[in-house]
Amino acid sequence: MIRILASVFALAALPVLADDHDGGGFGMAGLLSGSNKQDLPPITLSTGMPLAQAPLTLKSGTYYEIEIEADGSQELALVGPEFFRAIWIDEIVIEGLEIRPLGLDSVEFDEAGVMEIGFVAIKPGRYEIRVPGTTGETQRLDVVIE
Template sequence: MKPLILAALLAALPLAVHAEGEDDDDAALGAAGLMSKGNKSNLPPILLSAGAPLADAPWKLKSGHYYEVEIEADGSQELGLVAPEFFRAIWIDEIVIEGLEVRPLGLDSVEFDEAGTMEIGFIAVKPGSYVMRVPGTKGDTQKLDIVIE
């Protein structure tokens, strides 16, 4: 009987410690946890256009935060984005393409053969520095630097 009571007390200990040291970020989360509305941010859109820069500034993301980004191709050229390391550092909730929702287990790259829009919803997970770029390019304007803190 004593081991059972001891086990129950030890299991409850992390909850009691967390309640005392709870910070403002955790308090904003609702019943849905990481998927709560208060834990969601929209990132600046990415425009895929021949010769145009991908983004105005690098992304600085917070691990455990939910983000949505819209990627739009203007159809000026067949263009894509490759970012295998970044896509493995996030959990992808869904990809929405023309109203169709896809929930992949993983992703390596995306490509637009013609004009269109895609929205990716994800949770940043693994801290580090990552690069998303147009495949086959080396210029600084054809890449997006991403940091997950």
């Protein structure tokens, strides 16, 4: 009993660790730290326009944010179940509303808008995100997770 009390008092005497906002403490670590975050070029959903300028190469274990922008020219969706199962989605933000899904198969825009997805690349491999029902190269985005 005395040892337990001594341990409790020893723990109480330790300094309180600062939060992540003042730079003096430990703060957020690893995957969700600011130093591990990268912004990706946006995906554009517009009739007859390419989804992106170039394929994406991601690094497993890195946190990414990507915006998907739809101009409202047509009701358009993106599918990529294999890709979405190779990442961990932290949040989806639509007009300031944050959604924290357990998984994702596709997204669809009925009108103009912007969606931001924050995620961690997990499973290395080659994946694609595409507009469903299309076969054109510009309607597909190739993604490699290294």
